[in-house]
Amino acid sequence: DDVHIADFPDRASMMEVRLQAQDDEITLLKSSLADALRRIRLHDQLLPLLKQQTRKMKEEGKPRTPTSAPAPARCPPSRKERRNQQSIKMFIRGRPITMYIPSNIQNYEDLKMEPPPERLELDWVYGYRGRDCRANLYFLPTGEALFFIACVVVLYHINNRTQRHYHKHTDCVRCLTVHPDKVRVASGQTAGVDKDGKPLQPCVHIWDSTTLVTLQQIGLGSFQRGVGSVAFSFAVTFLCVIDDSNEHMLSVWDCNKGTKHAEVKSTNEAVFAVEFNSSDSTNIITCGKSHVYFWTLSAGQFTKKQGIFGKYKKPKFMQCFVFSLTGDVLTGDSEGNILTWGKSAADVKTLGKGAKETFQIMRQTRAHEGSVFTLCALQGGTLLSGGGKDRKIIRWSADLAPERECEIPENYGAVRTIADVDGEELLVGTTRNAILRGTFSDGFVAIVQGHVDEMWGLATHPSQNIFLTCGHDRQVCLWNTEEHMLDWCISLEDYGLCADFCPNGSVVSVGLSTGRWMVLDLLTKEVVSESIDGNEQLSVMRYSPDGSFLAVGSHDNFIYIYNVTESGRRYTRFGKCNGHSSFITHLDWAKDGKYIMSNSGDYEILYWDIVAGCKLLRNRFESKDREWASYTCVLGFHVMGVWLEGSDGTDINALCRSHSERMVAVADDFCKVHLFQYPCPKPKAPSHKYEGHGSHVTNVCFTHNDSHLLSMGGKDTCILQWKVIGGGAGDSRERLASASSASTSSPEPASS
Known part of the structure; x- marks a missing residue:
């Protein structure tokens, strides 16, 4: 179009802008030098007069007091001096960033910073960690x-659709088990x-699932990297732990x-599961990459026996195991087989006199195409198995005859784990971070869903209790904050990184990793503009x-401005903001819709007059009193x-x-x-801090009525919904004015 043709080459434009900025700096330096020379000349002129006055005073015998001399004529402060009096500097990576103080603040130094009266309370957790x-x-x-997901263990009542949370962990939860008493939990x-x-x-935390009270914290300082697997014993109250060293x-x-009862090196290979023998707590089994080990614990010492594969092909991974009613061990492997293990008398002829019994494969049952990811033993000896590649759940009789099977929908991924509800109804965790509920007869529906890769895009609706997320999994998801459910989800060709709702609430724009962006109709999910x-x-x-208008900030250092018509369905290029020397990170519109404030990757703050043709405002001092419709610039x-x-x-x-x-809510990198x-204009301002994410927090956003805050983790794929509690009346201008006026009457320094 005409606008594209009229654009100067980007590189030339940038060089012109930087050259203009250097000219401005040289002019400023010249002005400062002229000001200094003027002061020196003034000093030279006044010095003889001052000496003459002093001699007169001596002759007349008058005391030499500072007040007896005429005050030297004072030059009015220069433009630069006035600016310096009304600005402060902050430093990031040694780079000074000048901040201009708004006119309504009379005593910046005496401003007192306090935490807000409002607090956050964890209200809902979206997602489940099934992928790994x-x-x-x-x-x-x-x-x-x-x-669990991120640092939170979730207790979700599947009928009442309510959540409780155990969030005493300080980093990502990796494993979980329930005591045979069905009350105590180890995570x-x-x-x-x-x-x-x-x-x-x-x-490892041991806690009460009824009261959410922590009963014991185990192993602090004993484990390396993390805790991979945990298991309770059935008789004496022991806990078995395998770390990630x-x-x-x-x-x-x-x-x-x-206290630690015993410890031994397990294996250099990956370990996937550990359990105590249900009938003998001195026996422990572990399995993982190319192995299954049978351990005996006696007088604080371990002895290990390796399962012997014999004539059977050794699988690459032993994924899971359970105990049968007869005491045999059943393992699921990466070849799709269920192996039945049993004790065998030692072969004295081969192994020699004194050889001990061994654990060997008694039977191999073909179960799934691809891995058997999970086995679940039901009452009466019935067994459930969950498949990876074929996404099947199969019910087996006690003698391993297949009885029923079903297949979960492809969009949920493979079967990761199965939990029995009542012998008929099942809960199924999947590799695409969903939890399904259902039966063999009726099929399965998702009761928990989440993203499966890093997330960055977050936007809340201007008038409804819904919000939108997008991320590296190429999913765009619309969520309901009241129902705590996913309204809809669509897949894109590229991954989404940012989003914003049109103020009329009917469409939402999503920015992608390729420079492409699209506008979606909320009701039909159709792309109405691209x-x-x-x-x-x-x-x-x-x-x-x-x-x-719609402003689009890009990593190519430009902000693209579009005219928006037809209720957010038609977009025409209006102009381009050209002047940043690094990629755009954040931007906000002024309340009058005429100006933009923007941040970039090299910590610049720039201001733009959009209606004047996307003009860069070189005098940032003049924007100090401008009011902003949103504040997301960091x-x-x-x-x-x-x-x-x-x-x-x-x-x-x-x-x-x-x-x-x-x-103001902040998402940090910790x-x-x-x-x-x-x-919050003063350094070292106090805040309320909240934990729950297990990765850098990528975004935060308040709902339209400030009743909730949404925060989004990066690698933890977790969305946390926080309820805002407390707080009083009065807006920010009243608060700032009262803080400023109170500071004039109080000589005490600001507390941080």
Whole structure:
């Protein structure tokens, strides 16, 4: 189109802008030098007069007081001096960033920063970790499904559709088991690192699933990297743990005392499962890559026997195992077989006199195409098996004759684990992070769903209790915050990185990794408009307050502006903001819809006059009093206090001001969500901190009425919904004015 043809080559345009900026800097330097020379000349002129006055005073015998001399004429402050008096600097990676103080703040130094009166309370957890964890779904007598994602263990009542949460873990939960009493739970976490990169120690929590009270914290300082598998004994209260060290240390702990009973190196190969023998707690079984081991624990010492495959092909992975009613061990492997293991008398002829009994394969049963990921023993000896490649669930009789089978839908992935509800109804965890509920007769429906890869795009609806997410799994999902369910989900060719709802609420725009973006109708899910800007990823989509413009921020350093008509269904290029020297990270519109504030990857804050043709406003001082319709820029005077001293510029991934303009939520790179007061313009501002994510938090967003905050993890694929509680009346301007006026009457320094 004409606009494209009229555009100058990008590189030339950028060079012109930088050249103009250098000219401005030279002009400023010349002005400063002229000002300094003027002051020196003034000083030289006044010095003789001052000496003459002093001589007169001596002759007349008058005391030499400073007040007796005439005050030298004072030059009015220069433009630069006035700006310096009304600005402060913050530093990121040693780079100074100038922030101009709004006119309504009279005493910046005396402003007091306090945490907001509002608090967050974990309300709902979206998602389940099935893609890379095993045996992590149980059904409790309370009617609750027990599973985990990120740092949270979820207790989800499948009929009442309510959630409770155990969130005492400090990093991602990796394994889970339930005691035979069906009350106590053991959950193990990974090691993780703190904000300085130092490793945190993994541990196992034993807790009461009724009260959510922690009964014991086991193994702090004993495990390396993380805890991979846990199992309770059936008689004496012992807990068996396998860590993620190179040797996969196998240890047994006294649950009541929290002390280690025994420990041994397991294997250098991956270990997938561990269990105590249901009839003899001195026997423990482990399985994993190319092995199944039978352990005996006596007087604090382990002895190990390897399962012998004999004439049977050794599979690459032994994925899972259960005990049959007769005491045999049944294993599921990567070849699709169920192997029945039993004790065999020693072959004295081959192994020599004194040889002991061995564990050998008694029977091989062909079960699935691809891996057998899970086995679940039911009462009466019936067995369930779940397949990987074929996505089948098969019910077997006690003598391993197939009785029923069904196949779960392809979009949910493979069967990861199965939990028995009542002998008929089942819960099925899948490799695409879903939990299904159903029976062989009626089929299965999803009761829990989630993303399966890193997420970055998050947007809340302007008037309804719904929000949209998108990520590297190429899924775009619309969620309901009241029903806590997925409304719909579509798949894209590329992965989505950012999104925003049109103010009229009928469409949503989604920016992709290729520079392409699309507009979706919320009701029909149809693409009503599509365009492409550059060939680099898009990082931000933002509609103007009245919906007449759409700003598209790209990694090619440009912000593309579109005219929006036909209720968000038609888009025509209006112009391009050209001036950033790095990729666009965040942007916001002014309340009047005429201006934009933007941040970039090299920590620039720029302002643009959109209606004047996407013109860069070189005098940033003039934008200090502008009011913003949203505040998501991580760099700006009003949010300067959210940054820790010495912060790397990537420490904060996203922030969002509430619609009430009373608080600002921050997504940091250390798995935490913070809640600050807004405005937050002073360093070392205090905040409320919240844990739950097990990965860098990529985005945060308040719902339309500020009743909830949504936060999104990156690699943990978890969405947390926080309820906002507490708080009082008054908006941010009243709060800032009262803080400013209170500071004039109080001589005490600001507390942080």
